[in-house]
Amino acid sequence: MTDRAVIHIVDDDRAAREGLVFLLSSLGLEARAYAGAAALLAAIEDQTEGCILADVRMPGMSGLELLDELGRRGCPLPVIMITGHGDVPMAVRAMRAGAVDFFEKPVNGMALVERIKEALELSRARAGSEREKAQLGRRIDSLTAREAEVARAVLRGLLNKQIAHELGISQKTVEIHRHNAMEKMGASSAADLVRLLVAAGWEG
Known part of the structure; x- marks a missing residue:
């Protein structure tokens, strides 16, 4: 587990994920990339701060299936969905499943960065709330x-x-x-x- 918020990028398109890592790293943000949902799930098990950028259409577990799995696991990291084949029903399903936003490719880089920063602030607030809840739980005990x-x-x-x-x-x-x-x-x-x-x- 890291003390620094990490942006996790999961996309089966190597060029897309490497491009996002380069963009975010150039702005001083820590980003890690994964080729599939399984690798992401294994890596974020103990993560409490950060956010996830997930492509919708991936082989194996899709981005929407990943979103459902993150919800079942109670993952606190905000999720932003990205797709090259977006449509309104898919966007609605993603938002209902807990995504904080939905971007279509080609992504406006700066608009995405601004949304990522908002997601990181949300993540920090959630982490602080969980720490407070744990502390209060110890007092109750x-x-x-x-x-x-x-x-x-x-x-x-x-x-x-x-x-x-x-x-x-x-x-x-x-x-x-x-x-x-x-x-x-x-x-x-x-x-x-x-x-x-x-x-x-x-x-x-």
């Missing part, structure tokens, strides 16, 4: 069973007295557990605690 119960009740919108009644404990005990949960989560208020739990994807 640090909660005791009772603190988690109280946090779950807060997430449901219950007041301290309602939580006390539901759990069969005193309101003072609820307040202590709620305070501890907020402290461990780094929350400044009940609303902030709820925000953090939702951001972590926690449903209790």
Whole structure:
């Protein structure tokens, strides 16, 4: 895994992929090329930042099939599709499957570069969100069973007295557990605690 965002180009046309690598490298961007989808899938397994440029029509796994597979694997890298045989239904299918854009050959190089830069920004934002989610998950794991119960009740919108009644404990005990949960989560208020739990994807 690299710390630098990488642009992955998959195209069975050697001249096309080498041309894109040359263009992107000349602009100071890191680009890697692959002749087919299988090689790409093996190379990006641990990649969390970057983007993918994929040709639609390739032997073996097509670009659209690759897009579907990336979706099944939960790949976070934005995908831009490129084709020499584009049509509206194909573009619609690609966008519905998760592509961030669709270019027809011959590609306008600078327009593509601008879209790539936007895709890299999206990738960085996604990676940051995933890191935050993982960090919040570790904080949730640090909660005791009772603190988690109280946090779950807060997430449901219950007041301290309602939580006390539901759990069969005193309101003072609820307040202590709620305070501890907020402290461990780094929350400044009940609303902030709820925000953090939702951001972590926690449903209790």
